[in-house]
Amino acid sequence: MVENFVKSLYESIVEENLEIYKSIYETTQFSDKTNENWRQAIGLYGSLSKEQKVILISIIEQTITDTISNVLGIIDGSSTLKGCTFEPKLLLDSVRTDGELQDNFLAYIEDKKNEC
Numbered sequence: 001m002v003e004n005f006v007k008s009l010y011e012s013i014v015e016e017n018l019e020i021y022k023s024i025y026e027t028t029q030f031s032d033k034t035n036e037n038w039r040q041a042i043g044l045y046g047s048l049s050k051e052q053k054v055i056l057i058s059i060i061e062q063t064i065t066d067t068i069s070n071v072l073g074i075i076d077g078s079s080t081l082k083g084c085t086f087e088p089k090l091l092l093d094s095v096r097t098d099g100e101l102q103d104n105f106l107a108y109i110e111d112k113k114n115e116c
Contacts (some may be wrong), residue, residue, distance in 0.1 A: 001092050006072075006105040010112075014064050021060060025053075067084060072101035 025045040028038070048056060073079030075090045077098050090097045 001095065002097055002100045002104045003108070005092055005097075006101065006108045009068060009072075009105065010108060012063060012067075015066060017064060018057060018061055022057060069102055069105055072105050076101040078102050 005059075007021070025042055028034070028042050030039055044055060045056065057099070070079065074081055075088050077087065078090075079102070090101065
């Protein structure tokens with residue numbers, strides 16, 4: 001159950017969002033309404049070589065992955081929030097996930113890397 005959850009997280013957040021970012025960077029045309037941050041990011045991306053674009057997308061992927069891992073660690077109790085006394089819990093079909101989410105997510109990513 002947890003394995004399916006972390007796989008779905010990876011596919012829905014990491015893979016789908018990377019495709020969205022790539023599309024935005026490759027196809028967005030500036031207008032007067034384009035946010036300045038996006039304008040700068042798209043301009044930077046456009047100025048990069050193919051190899052540098054691959055590196056940038058890899059950095060974005062790692063950032064997304066690290067963020068998900070950190071949030072899962074907080075939810076499953078293996079990490080804490082600074083200055084927060086709440087104890088978040090996540091139930092999957094009424095089953096507690098204490099200490100499982102972050103480890104399973106990182107294991108899934110490691111397995112994906114080994115497939116390549």
